[in-house]
Amino acid sequence: MxxxxxxxxxxxxxxxxxxxxxxxxxxxxxxxxxxxxxxxxxxxxxxxxxxxxxxxxxxxxxxxxxxxTPLSQTLFYFTEDEFKEAxxxxxxxxxxxxxxxxxxxxxxxxxxxxxxxxxxxxxxxxxxxxxxxxxxxxxxxxxxxxxxxxxxxxxxxxxxxxxxxxxxxxxxxxxxxxxxxxxxxxxxSYEIQFPKENKLVVDYPHIDNEEEYNQLKIHPMWDEYEKRCIACGKCTVVCNTCTCFTTTDIYYNDNCNVGERRRTCSSCMLESFDKVAGGENFRKTTKDRYRFKILHKVYAHDARFHTGPMCVGCGLCDSDCPQLISYSATLEKINLALKEIRLEAKKEETDNA
Ligand code: SF4
Ligand code: SF4
Known part of the structure; x- marks a missing residue:
């Protein structure tokens, strides 16, 4: 009690x-x-x-x-022979x-x-x-x-x-x-209350299987974000559940073998973050990156951990996007796209029967 x-x-x-x-x-x-x-x-x-x-x-x-996980933090300092934890x-x-x-x-x-x-x-x-x-x-x-x-x-x-x-x-x-x-x-005798309802009600999409996921990836719903999103990364930096970071070694001027390793908050929405060794980039366009971010939250996280979406519904992303792109509106668009994909799959099934 x-x-x-x-x-x-x-x-x-x-x-x-x-x-x-x-x-x-x-x-x-x-x-x-x-x-x-x-x-x-x-x-x-x-x-x-x-x-x-x-x-x-x-x-x-x-x-x-x-x-x-501060926006920027020094993890350790290093010299030629040793390192020291910050x-x-x-x-x-x-x-x-x-x-x-x-x-x-x-x-x-x-x-x-x-x-x-x-x-x-x-x-x-x-x-x-x-x-x-x-x-x-x-x-x-x-x-x-x-x-x-x-x-x-x-x-x-x-x-x-x-x-x-x-x-x-x-x-x-x-x-x-x-x-x-x-x-x-x-x-x-006061009892702390949890919120019971929000003004915004979201029907959080559920992708049933990998086939649906692959169909959704190529759905035209993502096209509009190529122009609307400026890939600033703000939605991910403020997001309660995003965790992307990058590590950089900072070398001191006097001796290039001495320096510190820093971890800095980053974002899958940034082109530079998506580049891999050798310069290849598997998510070349802004809409590719936006789609990756959203589907990671809706599908990929749950596929790995089986604990539901990578989202807590805080709405921070919506309130800070300079382009007024709404995450919850994107979720509604996914629901519509899934409806289409399922109808199409059913039609194919009937045609093949
Ligand atoms: S904050 Fe808006 S414009 Fe910036 S990357 Fe996110 S969705 Fe795109
Ligand atoms: S609503 Fe979800 S995606 Fe948006 S900031 Fe909160 S946790 Fe992140």
């Missing part, structure tokens, strides 16, 4: 103060004048230490993944406050970085293994989000739930993990 407490702003700050001794805490945070245009603010996951730092009403523009910036454990869709995306990040091909990514795991989660109650409906269509509106990855309000917060313990931090605060 979960226990809930009712805290005013001072008490939330006391709690965050106590937690900060052991944890570096990340939550949605407003960056003043950090938006697309000069005087626009933005909201990202950032380090917080007090109630006033937390932007609990607005959705972030960038994803929760940046806490565990230190973790802060030795404390990590506590992340996020909404259900964001927290569910961590499970997909785990699949890619910890389970893919049976190889565990050391640099991901060294942060992930000391990370704990707090569920932020999501009361708002954001344009383009559709977690309820995917079942990512609920989660079990968190130890604590929190519902912020203008004058404080309800804090609900899911287990005994944070019990010691809440002793002495006023109990409450």
């Amino acid at each position: 979960s226990k809930c407490y009712d805290l005013n702003i001072d008490e939330v700050n006391q709690l965050l103060g106590k937690l900060s001794d052991k944890y570096i805490i990340y939550a949605p945070k407003r960056v003043f004048n950090g938006g697309r245009y000069a005087l626009d603010d933005t909201v990202i996951y950032g380090e917080i230490s007090k109630f006033e730092d937390i932007e609990f009403d607005k959705r972030t523009i960038f994803s929760i993944k940046e806490v565990l 230190k973790i910036r802060d030795s404390r454990d990590i506590l992340i406050l996020g909404r259900a869709c964001d927290l569910n995306s961590i499970k997909i990040q785990d699949q890619i970085f910890k389970e893919n091909g049976g190889i565990e990514d050391y640099f991901y795991s060294r942060l992930r293994d000391k990370t704990y989660f707090v569920l932020m109650e999501c009361n708002n409906q954001y344009d383009g989000c559709f977690c309820c269509s995917l079942g990512t509106n609920t989660t079990d990855i968190h130890d604590v739930g929190i519902s912020f309000r203008e004058d404080g917060a309800y804090v609900e313990l899911e287990n005994s993990f944070f019990h010691e931090y809440l002793t002495g605060f006023k109990p409450s």
